[in-house]
Amino acid sequence: MTPNHAQPIRVLHCPTDVGGNPQQLAQAERELGLASWSIVFQQSYVRYAADEVLSQPDDSRWHMEIKRWGVLWRAIRDYDIIHFNAGATIAPTYSAGVQAKLAQASPMVRLLYANYARLFYLRDVPLLKRLGKGIVVTYQGDDARQGDYSRKHFAITHANEVAPGHYTDEDDERRRRAIRLMARHADAIFALNPDLLHVLPEQAQFMPYASVDVRQWTPVPFNSDTNRPLVIVHAPTQRAVKGTQYVIEAVERLQAEGQPIEFVLVEKMSREEARRHYERADLLIDQLLAGWYGGLAVELMALGKPVICYIREEDLRFIPAEMRAEMPIINATPATLYEVL
Numbered sequence: 001m002t003p004n005h006a007q008p009i010r011v012l013h014c015p016t017d018v019g020g021n022p023q024q025l026a027q028a029e030r031e032l033g034l035a036s037w038s039i040v041f042q043q044s045y046v047r048y049a050a051d052e053v054l055s056q057p058d059d060s061r062w063h064m065e066i067k068r069w070g071v072l073w074r075a076i077r078d079y080d081i082i083h084f085n086a087g088a089t090i091a092p093t094y095s096a097g098v099q100a101k102l103a104q105a106s107p108m109v110r111l112l113y114a115n116y117a118r119l120f121y122l123r124d125v126p127l128l129k130r131l132g133k134g135i136v137v138t139y140q141g142d143d144a145r146q147g148d149y150s151r152k153h154f155a156i157t158h159a160n161e162v163a164p165g166h167y168t169d170e171d172d173e174r175r176r177r178a179i180r181l182m183a184r185h186a187d188a189i190f191a192l193n194p195d196l197l198h199v200l201p202e203q204a205q206f207m208p209y210a211s212v213d214v215r216q217w218t219p220v221p222f223n224s225d226t227n228r229p230l231v232i233v234h235a236p237t238q239r240a241v242k243g244t245q246y247v248i249e250a251v252e253r254l255q256a257e258g259q260p261i262e263f264v265l266v267e268k269m270s271r272e273e274a275r276r277h278y279e280r281a282d283l284l285i286d287q288l289l290a291g292w293y294g295g296l297a298v299e300l301m302a303l304g305k306p307v308i309c310y311i312r313e314e315d316l317r318f319i320p321a322e323m324r325a326e327m328p329i330i331n332a333t334p335a336t337l338y339e340v341l
Contacts, residue, residue, distance in 0.1 A: 012079040013038040014071065018086040018140050019295040020048035021192065021211040025083075028210060037079075039071060046271055061105075061113070068092065072124055081134035084125075087143025087178065091124040092117040122181050129185045137182050138190040138207065139200065141290075144179060146172040149199055156310060156333055158289035162240045175199075193292045194315040206318045211295040212302055219304030220279045230259075232341075233281040235266035235274065235296055243288030243310075246334035253338055281305055288334050291315050301328065308332050308340060 011029055013022040017040040029036035040050040041064070054067050072090045075082050082090075092098075094117035102110050129135055147167025150159035159167055176199075182189060183201035190207040191197050197204055232251060236242035244265075251263045264281065266274045278284070284300040284307045286293050291312030300307055308330045316324055332340040 008033055008035040009081060010034075010079045011036040011081045011083055012075050013083045013085060014075075015039065015041040015054075015084070015088050015090060016086040017044055017046075017048040017050055019192075019209070019211050020046070021138070021140065021209060021295065022083070022085040023048050023050050023211075024213060025210040026051060027213070041068070041071075045268065048271075061102075061109075065092065065116075075124075075128060075133070076131055079133065081136060082128055083136040083138065085138045086140045087137065087175070089122055089124050091120045091122055093121055094118055122178060125181060125185050135182075135186045136188045136190070137186050138192065139196050139204075140192050141196070142167075144175060144191065144196045144199055145193075146175055146199055148172050150195075153198065154195070154291065154312065156289055156291070156312070158241045158243065161243070161245075161289060162238075166240075193290065194318040195291050195312060197315075197318045206320075208323070209295045209298050212298040214302045217299055217302035219302070222304075223280075223282075228260075229262040231262045231264060231280055231282045232285060233264045233266060233277055233283070233300075234285045236287075241287070241289065243334055246288055246337055247285050250338040250341055254341060278303060278305070283308065285309075285332075285337070288332065288337065293329055297329070306330060308337070310334075 011026070011034050013026045013036065017023055017038075023038045023040075026036040026038040038051045039054060040048075040052070041054045043050065043053045043055065054071065055064055059067070068090060075090060084090075092113075094114050098113075098117070102113060105113075125135060145159075147159045148169070149172075150157040150167075179200060183203070189200060189204040191200055191204055192207055192209055194206055197206060234242070234244065234247045236244045239245065248263075248265075251261060255261050255263070264277050266277050269277075278300055281300070282305070284297060284305055286297045286307055286309040288310045291310060292315065293307065293309040293311070297307045297309060307328075310333050311327075311329055311331045319327075330340060
């Protein structure tokens, strides 16, 4: 994957900003001397800082598609390595998420886009490979996770909690086909969540989160005032996925018993507003169903805050022994959270 010239290796990260991981990884690579750049097609509400955001408020769906193919041309012309994230590529897709975004469009537009997306889905990967590009893909969660596998193999999983349309047989099979294609063409495959390695090819490797620059998250001194309530923070992006119902039940039970707890539910906030809550928190309850912690847990640990999360024992075989030994997560399940608190 190393180009035959003395110039810095040129790396393109695209097309999402899921968890801020691709953007921070590009920044870290630049510090190491690589010519890395991150392009986000559609910025999430969290608005992670990206080098370039493709979609603008006045862009039509079809204008965005023209921009999409422009990115493919730039990938061919300007970069040595293409690092895809969240299991997505430059080419269009017609996943359940895309279908939801097109729900208000006319039936004709939905039909046209569906056929267009199915025609080109993942076609960019073998093309880029034939043109000599290095191909890397990082899976970050539901881009690889399959509802049918999770329900069959895991006693605790959010696949049993989410709405029926969250995991469909069609999407599960689409993910399997995409993974098989990536296994044929990718030079490296990574997963940020160890449970994904059950369904990814043998060459896939676990990668810790790269989304947090600890230089920007200095520990906050502990507030030793014993007369104040304990501040517990929980920040779900999707409540059913994070196990929010069980968090609320455990906290409310403790509050009903007279425990002095201030419970802060951080939802749909800017990163700046959310960070103010994190800095004054005494404890984070992260996710209770996925079997691993999220990028938010890394931020809170960098602030010096304890974190509660469900860690699935059978997934730990994918984690380096040194990391397993040093992981400072307080383990809890929905059934044990009250006692752990």
